[in-house]
Structure formats: C-alpha cells, structure tokens
Amino acid sequence: MTNDHDAHPAFSANKIFITLFILTAAEVLWGAVLFKHSPHLVKWGGLIVFAFWKGILIYTYFMHMKFEGWIVKCLIAPTPVLIAIVIFALMPDVSNNSHLVYPVGSQIDKSGTHPGKVVGLMDHPAPAEGSAEAPHH
Amino acid sequence: MSQATAIPAHDPVRQGAHGHAHDDAAAHHHPIYDYDSGPPVDRAKFAIWLFLATEVMFFTGLIGTYLVLRIGTSSWPNPENRLAVPITAANTFLLITSSWTMVRALHAIHNGSQKGLIRWLGCTILGGATFVSVQVFEYLELIHHGSLPSVDIFWSTFYAMTGFHGLHVVVGVIWLIAIWISAVRGKFTPQNYLRVELAGLYWHFVDLVWVLLFTIVYLM
Numbered sequence: 001m002t003n004d005h006d007a008h009p010a011f012s013a014n015k016i017f018i019t020l021f022i023l024t025a026a027e028v029l030w031g032a033v034l035f036k037h038s039p040h041l042v043k044w045g046g047l048i049v050f051a052f053w054k055g056i057l058i059y060t061y062f063m064h065m066k067f068e069g070w071i072v073k074c075l076i077a078p079t080p081v082l083i084a085i086v087i088f089a090l091m092p093d094v095s096n097n098s099h100l101v102y103p104v105g106s107q108i109d110k111s112g113t114h115p116g117k118v119v120g121l122m123d124h125p126a127p128a129e130g131s132a133e134a135p136h137h
Numbered sequence: 138m139s140q141a142t143a144i145p146a147h148d149p150v151r152q153g154a155h156g157h158a159h160d161d162a163a164a165h166h167h168p169i170y171d172y173d174s175g176p177p178v179d180r181a182k183f184a185i186w187l188f189l190a191t192e193v194m195f196f197t198g199l200i201g202t203y204l205v206l207r208i209g210t211s212s213w214p215n216p217e218n219r220l221a222v223p224i225t226a227a228n229t230f231l232l233i234t235s236s237w238t239m240v241r242a243l244h245a246i247h248n249g250s251q252k253g254l255i256r257w258l259g260c261t262i263l264g265g266a267t268f269v270s271v272q273v274f275e276y277l278e279l280i281h282h283g284s285l286p287s288v289d290i291f292w293s294t295f296y297a298m299t300g301f302h303g304l305h306v307v308v309g310v311i312w313l314i315a316i317w318i319s320a321v322r323g324k325f326t327p328q329n330y331l332r333v334e335l336a337g338l339y340w341h342f343v344d345l346v347w348v349l350l351f352t353i354v355y356l357m
Contacts (some may be wrong), residue, residue, distance in 0.1 A: 013244065017237040024233060024348075028226045031356035032217060051352035062236055062341040063357055071178045072186050079190045084199050093205045121177050 016061045023054050166285050185335045189342050192305075196346050199301060201352060203294045207357075214291050221275060222355050229351045232306075235264025236344040239337045246320075246330045254325060254333070259318045261340065263305070265310040269310045272303050295354060302350055312336050 245253025
C-alpha cells in the first residue's frame with residue numbers, strides 16, 4: 001500500500017483558470033447587476049452556488065486534493081463536519097433572535113437614517129432586576 | 138524490536154511524496170530503525186494540511202459571526218453603497234490569476250525548468266503584492282472618509298474579515314519571496330521541490346478564502 005500520489009497529475013490548469021475567470025465574472029454579474037434587487041433567496045442562493053463552485057475547483061485541482069492519498073483526505077475530512085457543527089451552534093442565535101433579551105442587531109439603528117450604525121442598547125431597556133430574563137453581565 | 142538498518146531506496150514512507158529522499162540519515166547511510174510510526178505521507182505535507190484545517194476553522198469562526206450579525210440585523214447597509222465592488226472584483230481576478238501562475242511555477246520545476254519556476258513565481262509574488270497594495274489603498278480611502286471599524290457593525294466585521302485575510306496574503310507573499318530567492322540560487326530540482334509545493338498549497342488556500350469572502354462581504 002502506498003499513499004504516494006502523482007505529484008503532477010494531468011489536468012489542464014488553463015481550463016480551470018478560465019472556468020474560475022468565467023465564474024467570477026458571472027458571479028459579479030449575478031450579484032451586482034442582474035439580481036441586484038432580487039429577494040435574498042435568489043440573489044444569495046446564486047452567489048453561494050458560484051462561490052462554492054469556484055472553491056471546489058481550487059480545492060480539487062489547484063490544491064491537488066483530487067490526487068492526494070487517503071491520509072491527506074482523512075486528515076481534512078473532519079473539517080467540513082466541524083464547520084457544520086459551528087453552523088448548527090450558531091443557528092439558535094439567528095432563529096431565536098427575536099426571543100432574546102438583547103437580539104442580535106438590537107443595538108443597530110433601525111430607522112434607516114444610518115444603516116448599520118450602532119446606537120446602543122438604550123432602546124431596549126433591560127428587564128426589571130430579579131426578572132428571569134435579566135441578562136448576566 | 139526492529140533491527141537497525143539503512144532505509145531501502147524504494148521506501149515511499151521515508152522518501153516522501155515525490156519519491157526522493159528527504160531524510161538526511163538515509164542520504165548519509167546512518168543506521169536508523171526501519172519502522173516508522175508516522176503517517177504514510179511526507180511530514181511537511183501532513184503538517185501543512187493540518188495547519189490549513191485549523192485555518193479553515195479560524196475563518197469559519199469569522200464568517201459565522203458575520204452571518205449571525207448580518208442575518209440577525211434588520212437593517213444592513215448595502216455593500217455596494219459603501220465599498221468599491223468593481224475594483225475589488227478586479228482584485229479578485231488578480232488573486233485567481235496569481236493562483237494560476239503558482240500552478241504554472243510548480244509545473245515548470247516539475248519539468249526541470251528553473252527559469253520557468255523563477256518567472257512564474259515572480260508573477261505570483263507580483264500578483265499577491267498588487268492585491269495587498271489595492272487593499273491598503275482601499276483601507277486608506279475608507280479611513281479617509283471616516284469609515285473606521287468603530288463606526289458600526291458593518292465596518293467592524295468588514296475590517297476583521299478582510300484584515301485577517303490581508304495578513305494571510307502578506308505572509309504568503311513573504312513566504313513566496315523566500316522560495317523565489319531559493320529558486321534563484323538553484324535550490325530546486327525536478328526531484329526536490331517540496332517547499333515550492335507547500336508554499337503553493339498555502340497560496341491556493343488564501344485564494345480560496347478570498348473567493349468566499351468576496352462573495353459574502355462585497356456581493357451579498
């Protein structure tokens with residue numbers, strides 16, 4: 001058994017490069033021109049597909065993962081699982097946001113006058129002392 | 138107990154991924170044990186992939202935090218109104234091109250072309266340095282207009298993500314310059330270019346991360 005790999009397997013770097021170039025152009029066109037004002041599902045969905053497509057091409061061919069032995073593949077295999085765990089761990093912060101005492105983004109200006117501007121927590125006074133919902137500082 | 142013996146010439150474990158001896162002990166016929174408890178892959182390559190896996194988790198944390206803040210916030214500024222998307226798109230093309238030139242550099246030394254290695258590595262360094270220069274210019278322009286990380290959550294997440302990535306690009310450029318100097322000195326041969334490959338892996342990773350960051354920060 002050997003885990004050695006062909007250091008330079010035959011693949012066309014030029015073709016991968018041109019594909020990446022086209023995908024980047026298509027992505028910019030999608031996000032900044034064609035679906036600029038579309039719902040998030042359409043705009044973000046397309047952008048994520050383009051980004052992952054490009055990422056997979058770089059990972060598979062430029063980083064030679066397709067041609068690596070099992071040991072390197074096993075080494076990197078837990079990473080997507082760990083990423084999934086991080087994403088699932090973060091989900092409650094997003095899905096239960098409206099139920100939080102201080103929801104994520106509650107300190108951001110909602111008036112639209114200064115989008116993204118931090119205006120503090122003054123608009124969301126803390127619950128009365130002794131309340132079960134009182135935040136721990 | 139294994140007997141002390143020299144490494145067999147055909148032993149892929151001891152010889153690394155390219156079939157050439159990386160072990161000085163073998164080269165000098167020092168007796169060593171013939172068993173190996175290490176992974177059946179070149180140690181340096183094993184280490185760089187392990188390092189890259191940790192880097193993936195580092196950027197996952199940054200991007201995950203950004204997404205929570207972004208999705209949880211009812212009003213988020215349109216990136217196009219704040220950032221120079223066309224210039225950064227051109228910069229993205231540049232970084233992808235530098236990844237391609239890195240592949241060409243590796244192919245060049247694999248085929249025994251020292252000049253090709255030096256030329257393509259030089260192109261990669263130039264691409265990386267230009268990318269960082271454009272990013273620094275962008276930062277200076279933003280700061281000049283008062284867009285500091287302390288202004289709002291958009292800018293703080295923007296600077297955190299692009300700043301850490303930029304730092305990785307700077308490290309990559311310095312690494313590639315070191316490889317380029319070794320290449321000029323003729324240190325690499327078709328049988329010995331693992332250091333070029335390792336630097337290339339890091340460089341492609343930096344490119345991969347930017348592909349995702351550009352989409353998330355500038356286009357979404």
